[in-house]
Amino acid sequence: MNKSARWLISVDIGSTFTKGALFSEEQEQGLILVKRASTPTTEENLSTGFNILLADLRQFLPSGAINPIIEVSSSAKGGLGICAIGIVPDLTLKMARNVAFSAGAKILSVHSYKLSCKDIFDIKAKNPDIILFTGGTDGGNEFHVRHNARALSNLQLDVPIIFAGNQAMRDEVASILENKELVLTENILPEIDKANPEPARNTIREIFLSKIIHGKGLDDIVSITGTLPRPTPLAIFEFFKILPQYDSEWSDFCVVDIGGATTDVYSVSSEASMACDVIFKGLPEQSASRTVEGDLGLRISAETTAEALRNDPNTPYAARTIYAKDIDAYVRKVQTNKEFIAKEEAVQHFDSLLAAVCAKLALVRHCGIKEYVYTASGPVAVQKGKNLSSVSRIIGTGGFLSANKDFNLESLIVEIKENNSKSVLEYLVPDSSDYWIDNEYLAPLAANIFHHNPEAAVKFFISKITKA
Amino acid sequence: MNPRIVLGVIGSDCHSVGNKILEGVFSRAGFEVINLGVMVSQDEFIDAAIETAAKAILVSSLYGHGELDCAGLRERCVERGLDNIIIYVGGNLVVGKTDFATVREKFENMGYDRVFSADCDLSEVILLLTNDLKLDKNE
Numbered sequence A: 001m002n003k004s005a006r007w008l009i010s011v012d013i014g015s016t017f018t019k020g021a022l023f024s025e026e027q028e029q030g031l032i033l034v035k036r037a038s039t040p041t042t043e044e045n046l047s048t049g050f051n052i053l054l055a056d057l058r059q060f061l062p063s064g065a066i067n068p069i070i071e072v073s074s075s076a077k078g079g080l081g082i083c084a085i086g087i088v089p090d091l092t093l094k095m096a097r098n099v100a101f102s103a104g105a106k107i108l109s110v111h112s113y114k115l116s117c118k119d120i121f122d123i124k125a126k127n128p129d130i131i132l133f134t135g136g137t138d139g140g141n142e143f144h145v146r147h148n149a150r151a152l153s154n155l156q157l158d159v160p161i162i163f164a165g166n167q168a169m170r171d172e173v174a175s176i177l178e179n180k181e182l183v184l185t186e187n188i189l190p191e192i193d194k195a196n197p198e199p200a201r202n203t204i205r206e207i208f209l210s211k212i213i214h215g216k217g218l219d220d221i222v223s224i225t226g227t228l229p230r231p232t233p234l235a236i237f238e239f240f241k242i243l244p245q246y247d248s249e250w251s252d253f254c255v256v257d258i259g260g261a262t263t264d265v266y267s268v269s270s271e272a273s274m275a276c277d278v279i280f281k282g283l284p285e286q287s288a289s290r291t292v293e294g295d296l297g298l299r300i301s302a303e304t305t306a307e308a309l310r311n312d313p314n315t316p317y318a319a320r321t322i323y324a325k326d327i328d329a330y331v332r333k334v335q336t337n338k339e340f341i342a343k344e345e346a347v348q349h350f351d352s353l354l355a356a357v358c359a360k361l362a363l364v365r366h367c368g369i370k371e372y373v374y375t376a377s378g379p380v381a382v383q384k385g386k387n388l389s390s391v392s393r394i395i396g397t398g399g400f401l402s403a404n405k406d407f408n409l410e411s412l413i414v415e416i417k418e419n420n421s422k423s424v425l426e427y428l429v430p431d432s433s434d435y436w437i438d439n440e441y442l443a444p445l446a447a448n449i450f451h452h453n454p455e456a457a458v459k460f461f462i463s464k465i466t467k468a
Numbered sequence B: 001m002n003p004r005i006v007l008g009v010i011g012s013d014c015h016s017v018g019n020k021i022l023e024g025v026f027s028r029a030g031f032e033v034i035n036l037g038v039m040v041s042q043d044e045f046i047d048a049a050i051e052t053a054a055k056a057i058l059v060s061s062l063y064g065h066g067e068l069d070c071a072g073l074r075e076r077c078v079e080r081g082l083d084n085i086i087i088y089v090g091g092n093l094v095v096g097k098t099d100f101a102t103v104r105e106k107f108e109n110m111g112y113d114r115v116f117s118a119d120c121d122l123s124e125v126i127l128l129l130t131n132d133l134k135l136d137k138n139e
Helices: A046-058 A092-102 A117-126 A143-153 A167-176 A198-215 A219-225 A232-246 A302-311 A324-335 A345-366 A399-403 A409-421 A443-452 A454-464 B017-028 B042-052 B066-070 B073-079 B100-109 B122-138
Strands: A006-013 A017-026 A030-040 A069-074 A080-085 A105-111 A130-133 A161-163 A182-184 A253-258 A263-268 A279-281 A288-293 A369-375 A378-384 A393-397 A425-427 A434-437 B004-009 B032-035 B056-061 B086-091 B114-117
Touching: A006 A046, A006 A443, A017 A046, A017 A443, A030 A046, A030 A454, A046 A069, A046 A219, A069 A219, A069 A232, A069 A443, A080 A092, A080 A117, A080 A198, A092 A105, A092 A130, A092 A198, A092 A288, A105 A117, A117 A143, A130 A143, A130 A198, A143 A167, A161 A167, A161 A198, A167 A182, A198 A219, A232 A253, A232 A263, A232 A288, A232 A443, A232 A454, A253 A345, A253 A399, A263 A345, A288 A345, A302 A324, A302 A345, A324 A345, A345 A399, A345 A409, A393 A399, A393 A409, A409 A425, A443 A454, B004 B017, B004 B042, B017 B032, B017 B056, B017 B122, B042 B056, B042 B073, B056 B066, B056 B073, B056 B122, B066 B086, B066 B100, B073 B086, B086 B122, B100 B114, B114 B122
Parallel strands: A006 A069, A080 A105, A080 A130, A130 A161, A161 A182, A253 A393, A279 A378, A393 A434, B004 B032, B004 B056, B056 B086, B086 B114
Antiparallel strands: A006 A017, A017 A030, A253 A263, A263 A288, A369 A378, A369 A425
């Protein structure tokens, strides 16, 4: 082996498995995957499993090798959970959700208009890692912000609160919440048509690093690695966001990640592909975005997924009738057994049916909608949300999609488009996409280390995914 | 502090030129205009007014079917917490030739504070709005 510039170890601590990879960075060949390993996640103390994995990977370092850089991501212990507060559901509250998702978090609850005692009670019960408190454009709504600050002052929970709302209310909010851990940042929606997610995203990241790591038992790991961990979905989001910069063939794509508890969809689309001949309504869209569907998954969320499966008109007749009871029994079994891997064909088929519904619904929910409105001057197209119709590539990742090469994602897109043609609403999913599979489930591992050598990381990842 | 007003063309109406003119004229007159553009629903007007704490909603309608689109806006404002917000409506509000006094009465009964025809003098509108907002502040 040539004398490599660096050795990198990438570790992703999932809720079930702690997975890792050892990379060597060569001058000419770029990143080379030397060894992969996996060990069950040790929830009581994450560093136990981490150390086992590290020892396993270290064995493959040649003697005399420079100390490797170790980067860690984690979605263990529920990942990063946020309760979001805003005013109008379609405006600041929706923006708050988007910001939380793009910061790699899971939304535990959303609260609009005035917080009631029940809202405060619910927030306490959810026990979030962070409260994202927004509302009002700058110089705008004060009434709801004041009321909600007062309500939050009664919350008996030791949790950081980020205020990312009406900046004219900063001083008053700071005063009302002076006994709380409050961080003030810029408004996520300073004007009705101006989205400003970055400052709040950065604040979420900083709080994760300074506070949450300790609570999740990751600080032992930090003292070993000397590097700062990140939530897994954030690492993945940041990686996909920069893909276009290093490979122009990947300027418009989306990613579907079906997990046990959630299905995540990421999309990256260049400005040009955001529709120009339609009237656009709603919040301004970001070119890179992530959505998370907490009711669509193959294990913990299997029950809600099965319900969606029953209600989907495209579900095969047999699955809705003859096998319905078998599917229900299967779902009940796997809901509490997140490590279950289907071995028998019949059961694997159930997983495929559930996965199909996860992928289809998650994509539909992520994409925007186009509606033709009949006006006195003829039909006019009105769009709400993101237009992904010109996206030409979809990557499938996550445990299930990486392992199931035969999964026919393209046929699901066809189903959605057929349903589109029968209704006045058009879901703006990709028109015709090539499906690429992340065969070795490398997305989180590549995502962790990309910032050390983005060009090599992108090249490496693209070389490993294959067209279905 | 410039007074904030929400502006838009209501319903399935996509006439946009007049809307742009209004935005320019009101901005220059010292208002902070939140222009929602065309094909704006009642809820969109109200959503924006809530988030921005706007003092007035200015509804335009040019395609003649305004009556249907405009009905219920005041009630909706009341339901959603904007009981006393100032609402103006202007444009080609009805189809065909109708005596404007009748049109005005119809829309005022719907809860609109002031009603304007398509050929109204905008400087007059600005004067009236400025006064209405001053009175509003003094209440």
